[in-house]
Structure formats: structure tokens, C-alpha cells
Amino acid sequence: MEATPEARTPEAHMEALLTHVVRSLVQVPDQVRVTSLPRRSRDDRGRDERWRDERPRGGAPNFDLRVAPVDFPRVVGRGGRTARALRVLLEGSFIAQGGDDYDRPGLNIVDPEDDGQPV
Numbered sequence: 001m002e003a004t005p006e007a008r009t010p011e012a013h014m015e016a017l018l019t020h021v022v023r024s025l026v027q028v029p030d031q032v033r034v035t036s037l038p039r040r041s042r043d044d045r046g047r048d049e050r051w052r053d054e055r056p057r058g059g060a061p062n063f064d065l066r067v068a069p070v071d072f073p074r075v076v077g078r079g080g081r082t083a084r085a086l087r088v089l090l091e092g093s094f095i096a097q098g099g100d101d102y103d104r105p106g107l108n109i110v111d112p113e114d115d116g117q118p119v
Contacts, residue, residue: 026071037062062106
């Protein structure tokens, strides 16, 4: 039984949103796989020392997205437009659920024909 929306974490909400949107875009929705990765903090991303503040942060969630080889170009889009739109959607969801404006969730779209390297 799936958890009620009130009981889900923000990460689970974002994962469900991403899965729903991508499944509606692709031809083979059964092969859509969204995997939640460890969170990355602002300090892990190599920001300049002067921009770090002393407040502890949970960081932003990261996701790996895997689709069927036939659907990969559809998910990336022309010039990466669809991929960029998915990242903006995740960022908006993260901020709407109380995330920090300075942290951004990560989305790695894994290329099925390039040994699993993210795009």
C-alpha cells in the first residue's frame, strides 16, 4: 500500500512527480526508472568560501533517470530543452516544499547506449 501524500517526504513527492511527467512523455512508460541518490549539500559543489554560510543544510536531492533507448532523445529534447524543463520542474517542486532557493536538485539523465553515463 502506498503512503498517503501527507506521510511522504519531499523527495518522494519529487520522485513521483518526475516519474509521472516522464512516463507521459515516452513511448515505453514501463521502462522509466527514477532513482533517488544521496543528497548533495551546497558545500559539496565547490562554491567559493565567501558564499558559504554557517547554517547546517540538508542539501538538495539528486535523481537518476533511466528510460528505454528509443525514448532517450524524446526525454532530452532538441538542444536539451526537455531535460532543462524537467530540471526546472524539479527545482520548482523543491522550493514549493520548503527547499532553499540556493540549493538545486540534481537530475542525471542516463544515456542507455553510452555505458550509463549521465547527460
